[in-house]
Amino acid sequence: GIEPAKSFLLKAIAAGKHVVTANKALISQEGRDIFAAAAAKNVEVGFEASVGGGIPVIKTLKEGLVANRILAIMGIMNGTANYILTRMTDEGAPFADVLKDAQAHGFAEADPTYDIEGMDTAHKLAILISIAYGMNISLNDITTEGITRIEPIDIQFAREFGCRIKLLAISRNHGDHIEARVHPTMVPEEHLLANINGPFNAIQFTGDAVGNILLYGQGAGKMPTGSAVAAAVVDIARNIRTGAVNRVPALSYLPEEISPRRITPLEEVSCSYYFRISVKDEPGVLASIAGILGRHGISIESVIQKGRRHTGPVFVVMRTHTAREAAVRKALAEIDTLESVTSETVKIRILEDDDE
The missing domain is CATH 3.30.70.260 (ACT domain)
Incomplete structure (x- = not known):
């Protein structure tokens, strides 16, 4: 959640401390305040673990793809939803039965709303959009639909059309406007994202120089998340040691270059x-x-x-x-x-x- 996490981070920043967080809701909704406070104190905010668990998504976007104009972001960013849809596809089981079993085996929370209604994915997409396009975006800007209306019959018909159903985050850069949406999508079986199964995540970036690249791995869990947190801590330590604090801006773009962009209405x-x-x-x-x-x-x-x-x-x-x-x-x-x-x-x- 937002509080007390935001207050704790701002107090640490005010004391001149670097901070690391895995809190996606905090970064996606309150990141502007946190990054501004950190810039004023010349300290760093590490948040690699907020998107993709152990997959180095944010570092790839901020540094590895810096030579590219990002044209699109697309991915499976919630392991719970993907686990449920995979089981429904492979076994023909109804949504409610798979969800109950996922909860029993620890793949879904007791209250799974955040995951199955797409909100968790929307938080992650908002963070990636901010970095990819150098823009401010709020959660309300992202059209979000969940998977609760998907039935086994839809899975069967998708197969007849040569597709699998996935909960996708989708953004496209049209220059003067940006698409931002999360919803169930029929993905052609030959597409790499159609073959991401179980609790795994995969994020595809499209750059004007590199074309499509796909990052795949465990998107949640204590060890994958811990790996990303440790990586952020080491990055900051290296920058401190070499006198290069804030070598890379928090959102890749310099703060003065971040601006609002029009969000494409879903209509x-x-x-x-x-x-x-x-x-x-x-x-x-x-x-x-x-x-x-x-x-x-x-x-x-x-x-x-x-x-x-x-x-x-x-x-x-x-x-x-x-x-x-x-x-x-x-x-x-x-x-x-x-x-x-x-x-x-x-x-x-x-x-x-x-x-x-």
Whole structure:
């Protein structure tokens, strides 16, 4: 949490002490105050362990990729969510059962909301965005959706489309505006991120010079986190010994170069979509749905409709071509009002080919 951690750090900084923290919520929400205080006292703040556990994500971004303009960030940044989705994929088990088992084996907290609703991932993405683009960003700027609505049937249909479902953090640098979102995503099976399983994390950076690079490893746990904390302590000690304190700015950019950037509204984002629509088994339903999508400029790439049941609703599953989020929302709102539609449509975004 934020307090009393923030007060402790600020007191230490005021006393001229260097500090190291693994607190992602603190850095993502209150980092501006902490970094300003540290700069005023010429001390360092180490926070490598706040993103990616034992994976050296922040050092790579701040130093190894300094020659690059970062074009995109994409990754699996929460081990609990990835463990649950992996088990659901491999075993066909429902979300609630896998979550209960994950809690019993220590892979999920007693209150897992922070992990399964995407908030933990959003904190980490906010930190990486600040470093990658030299900008201020708040948690409220990041569109965040969790995995609680994902059902085994969605996993099965994803497989039919050649995809696996992952909770992804996604950011793209469009120059004058920045995408920032966390949500379940269908990832093509040939993509490296589709094959990150269990409690592991992986973060992909795209630079204008290096192209795509992928960092993979244990994103949580006492030893991986301890490794990152120790690395930050040693970095600071080396800088003290050589008289090079604050050799690398906390957020890579000099403080005066950090500025606000426009966050792309989700309504302006375009991608392909998966829809699972629960409908009454009666004639004309598919034509009605297709007509609504057509009126909103949404083109259908493929449709799956399983055999009829003796009773109850059936699923109409669609994959679209690239469509604008605003149009998709309007179309689904209209579809869900049809008398033949029995429940709210499930929508999952699909990773585009040019993201691979």
